[in-house]
Each structure stands twice: as C-alpha cells, then as structure tokens.
Amino acid sequence: MTINRGLIEEFYNGLDERSREALDAAVEKVVEAKRRGGKVAVVTGSGPNLHEGVTTLIAELISKGVVDGVTTSSAVVNHEMGGALDRVKMCGAAQLGMDEEKMPRGNVFEFTDMSDEELGELSKEMILDRELLAKRHDAEGHMVIKAAANMAYPMGLRTEKLAEEILSLCRQCGLPFETVAGWGCDPRTMLGAGAERGVPVLVTIPQMVGGGHIGLSVGDSIPVAERSRRIADMLGSADVIIESAVALTQEIHDGPFETYTGHGIWSWWQGQRVYSLKNKTLVRFDLDENLRRAQDLQKSSAMIQEAIDKGLPKTKISKIPFRMEMSAFARHEGSLPVIGDIGMIWPVFALRIADALGIELSFMSYKQETEDGKAMREWIVKNVRPLDRDKMLRKFREWKAAR
Template sequence: MRTDTLFGAPLIETFRASLDERSRAALAAAARRIVEVKERGGRVMVVTGSGPNIHEGVTTLIAELIRVGLVDAVSTSSAVVSHEMGGALDRVWRVDAAALGMDLEKMPRGDLFEFTRMGDAEWAALRREMPLDDELLERGLRLPVQGEIVKAAGNMAYPMGLRGERLAGEILTLAQLYGLPFEAVAGWGCDPRTMLGAADARGVPVLVTIPQLVGGGAIGMAIGDSIPVSARSMRLARMLADCDVIIESAVALTQEIHDGPFECYTGHGIWASWARQFTYSLRDKTLVRIDLDENLRRAVELNDTVQNAIDKGLPKTKVARIPFRMEMSAFARHEGSVPVIGDIGRVWPVLAHDVAAALGVELEFLSASQDTPEGAAMRTWIVDAVRPLDRDRMLERARSWR
C-alpha cells in the first residue's frame, strides 16, 4: 500500500469540521446512500467540471475510486481530457514574451510565454515523436525566469501544449476509424492514475458532456467531431440510466444531466419516448452536488416554490428571488437531491474516506485541499508521478483493437 500518497488521511476530521453543520449532515447522508447502493451492487457516476477538480487532486482521486470499483462512470469536460492527456498537473517556467521575440498580438493576457519543465529523458522521448524548436528553447533558457508554477497540464506551455494539439488530430482519426469517442481512444495511452486511464483499465465509460465540449483547444474540437452530438447524448443517457447515484463536482451547465432529451422525470424525454427511442428517469436516483454556491441549498429549500412556478409557467428566478443557475431547476425539484456546500478539495477526501472505510476498501491515494501543506505535497506528487499520454502504448492498442 502506497501510504505516502494518502495525503488527505491525517486531515479528514479537520476537513469535516471545516464544513457547516448542514453540509456535514448532507455529506454523511451522501456517503450512506453510496454505501447502500454499492452494497447491493448498484452503480455510481461522477460528473466533473474542469480546473478546480484537477487542481485539488479530485480527478486523481476519482481515478483511484474507479480503480477500486467505487465509481462506475464519469462525465467531464474537454478541458479535463486535455489536462489528463498532459498528465493532470505539470510544472512550467515563464519568460517575458516580448524578450523571447513572440508576437504580442498572439500572446495571452500577461504577455508571458510558458515552457514545460521536463527531465532529459522526457525531452529525448518527445524529440522522437515530434520536431522541437531548439532555437526557441535556447532563447527561453537564457532569459530571466518570471515565475515557475504548477498548473493544469498540457495547456498553454511549450512543448506539451502543442503536443496535445498535434495528438488531437491523430486521436480523432483513430476514433473515427473505429467508431469510438475520442475519450476512449485517448484512454488507451493515458496514465492509469488519470480518470481516462483508470477507466480504460476497468472498462468504465468516460464521456464529455455536450455543454462542456468547448475547451482544450483542438482537443475539444476533436472530441466534438469524434462522434455525432446525438450519439454522444444517447451514450450519456445510457450511462446515467445505469447509475443510482450521480455526484456533481464543481461543474456548471448540467442541464444535459437533469434536463436532457432522453430523461423523462425532469427533462424532455416525453417526446423521445413517443418516438420509441430509449429514455430513462431520474425519479428514484440520488443527485449529490458539491458546490460553493449557497444558492444551491437555498434552491433545494425552495423546492415547492420552484415547482409551483413551473406549474404556473412562471420564471423560477423571479419567484425564488435568488440568482438561479440553469442547472438548479431540476436539482432543486428532485426529491433525491443532496446539496453539499463546501470546497471540493475538502469534501471529496472526506466522502471517499468514509465510503471506502464503510465498505472495507483500501485506497492507495487520497487527495487534500491545495491550500494545506499536504495538498501542496500532493500536487508535487501528481507532477512527478502522473505521466502524460503514452503515444506508443495508444498506437499499440489501436493496432490490436477489434
């Protein structure tokens, strides 16, 4: 057992105590429900957003929960796919873009250019895969460093950001050849400590939701092009239908989850059912949402008010008198909704710990909030231990796939 990766273990009770009384009760209720479902052979799905889940180690924790069989399906964003292809987190150094000779009209705000910090073996491996601009690298190494940070991997830094863009086209070609989603093909080469890699090892579906297709540059576009939107929506519907508990983590625009074209309880599935298409219902499922927005809990407390507004054809925001995000509509009206108001970096390790302990499952990784020393150590471990997509392994899988 890799006890050195259980970063959150000594902080579980500290994290629990940092939540208010209602969130502690909601978290306990969510854990009990997950345990009940898993004990009877049921399934759990996680719906993740982008940056916070990567930075707080939540996606790495979800990968561990997939490995031990506690998470059975994941939907996420194209940005998360991009970051996991890059190894989740990496270390970059920054230099002045003007001094580097870059066109400032093409630079992001701040006028800094980023380089990925890698070892000699990693540079050598990358040179065998793609041409590198040695002159650019040499100029960058001569300039004063404007900062060195850990950030979401494979994004804006050279050369790993560019590598992701190049891989996007290659993966898209394979996905279209085999009739698979981009995410499945990328998973063939992703590190097993990413959600994509762990899911591939366990045969667990991971799919980007349609509202979260925008992001990750060329990777996001390639994900969208890999299978038709309607096919993606149907695949997501079947994933949701198969699961008893749905956990939403730092994600926006989840109307496809609650309000999708094939869902009949809070969504628009009635007409799909008339057309004799596959439909499902959220009626008896549990929806857990980990969120910082107090209005989410307030919306659930206003369940009857929100439903009455809908029954009268009135706008929900005006009746509820709170800022009303799109996804609150169905979540607020669903009897099985459990809002947990708190920092995902603190809520997730407690939830994972409690569920695993109740089921007698041994975890080899437990995340910690990045604002703690343990969380900082966790981020360093992720940079060092979780590797970028292995292109050779992916191509070997493609060669033998049937």
C-alpha cells in the same frame, strides 16, 4: 501515499452542520448502492477538480471499483493527456521575440518543465524548436504548477497535434475520442483508469468547448446524438450521481432522453429508449449557497415547481441568481446539496466510503492550500505521466485485430 486521517477529520468539521449531514447521507447512499451491486456516476467540471487532485482521486475510485462512469469536460481530457498537473516556467513573451499581439493576456509565454531526456523522447514524435527551448533557461520568469499541457510549450502543442491523430483513429474504429486517448493515458487519470476498467469517461455536450483542438476533436469523434445516448445510458444505469464543481449539467437535468425533469417525453413518445432520475440520488458538491437556498424554497413552499407550472421566470420568483440546473436539483426528492470546498469534501467522502467497503486507497487528495495538498500536487506532477503514444497505438492495433 500515507493518508492523513486527522486532517481529513478537520475538513469534515470545517463544513457547516447541514453540509456534514448531507455528506453523511451521500456516503450512506453510495455504500448502500455498492453493497447491492449498484452503480455510481460522477459528473465533473474542470478547474478546481484538477487543482485539488479530485480527478486523480476519482481515477483511484474507478480503479477500486467505486465509480462506474464519469462525465467531464474537454479541458480535463486535454489536461489528463498531459498528465493532470505539470510545472511550467512563465516568462515575458517580449524577451523571447514573440508576437505580443498573439500572446495571452499579460504577454506571457510558458515552457513545460522537462529534462533533456524527456525532450529527446518527445523529439521522436514531433519537431521541436530547439532555438526557442534554449532560451527558456536564461529567460526571466517564475515556476508554477498548473493544469497540464494546455498553454505551455512543447506539451501544449503536443496535445493539439495528438488530437488530430486520435481523431483519425476514432474515425477508423467508431469510438469516442476519450476512449482512444484513454488507451494511452496514465492509469492515475480518469481517462486511463476508465480505459483499463472498461468504465465510460465521456465529455458532455455543453463541456465540449475547451482544450483547443481537443474539444473540436472530441466533438467530431462521434455524432452528438450518439454522445447523448452514451451519456444517457451511463446516467440511467447509475443509482447515485455525484456532481462536482460543474456549471452545466443539462444532460442530467434537461437531457433529451430523461423523462422526470428533462425533455425525454418526446423521445419516449417516439419509441426511443429513455431513463428517469426518479428514485435516484443526486449529490452536488458546490460552493454556491444559492443551490441550497433554491432547495429550501422548494421544500418550504413548492415555489420553484409553482413557477414552472405557471410559466413564470424562476429567478424573479425566487429572488436568487438561478442557474439552470438548480431547477431540477431543487425539485428532485433525492437531491443532497453539500456546500463547501471540494478540496475538503472529496477526501472525507472518498475515505468514508473506502472504510465502509473495506477498500484501501493508494491515493488521497487534499485541499491544495494545506501542506498535504502542496505535497499531493508535487506527487501528481512527478508521478502522473503524459499520454504514452506508443501504448495508445498498440492498444488500437489490438482492438482492430480483435474485431
């Protein structure tokens, strides 16, 4: 994939001055950490991270040794099992004879765009409703690129069924759902790249709800306490933590094993292993200007910390809508808010890091509204493939044989 450096420079110039300065500082922190053998962790949400190609870019950065750990949502796990993005045909459910009481809002039913050859391969692992599939050609509807697998037949149903099988394998080997699923995922997904490189990719506890039975199976694969410990170990070992369009970050800013801004004091008190965000760099890519306003209030008047010290509500004191994670982020000395569209921020961020470290990137994401962004999304649909069940089972057998 050819990198459009001119467009990426336009993205950089499209950010406001303070965001450009923060982005420059974030790049320097990552480059400095990697040059001395340090680690970088990325905390991703779902939604825009998939649609803007960011999760695919993060997979590239894992493969090139830049990213050393990822937290994400069960929804992203679901979509990466389906290949990140796919093309679906959206049809009115009534013309297919569906029970409209059970349909999503708008009475829409979706079909994954698949060839007869692909359906033939899929029929080897699950029973397909051939009568329903035959209707997809004549049904009125329109094609759209969406986050893969979720609501479309048959790939959405396939991931639901795979979830149950993967959960059974997890119970046999004691590994997280994400690890076992990653054995079969495309290496251009975060799960697949993480599995190939031995890099942890874990769903956070607040983000387990989502992705249907994927979320349930993720939650059931290992105990909550073990998941918290694994995430704490990942974040504790990181020098730079990058948060990308994610709403809930309790494991970072309010976690049971973090002592600087979280609740880790009692874990420490009882002799458990803890970590501290002190002296780490926290970078947040976010559209919410209030994040930076909260930091400005803290720097100018220590208002946020004073509210905490007095036990007062931060929202009323600051006069801005206050997300929980804003509190610790605003008070942390090493925090860098980059306010803007992640579709513009990530290409600049990744390319500048790669150039500084002498790394050649094989994939680049772009803001999806641009022509390069549209081409990128088509590339993902075509090239990032769904989970390979046979490969996953082979890796599972190899893992068992090595024990």
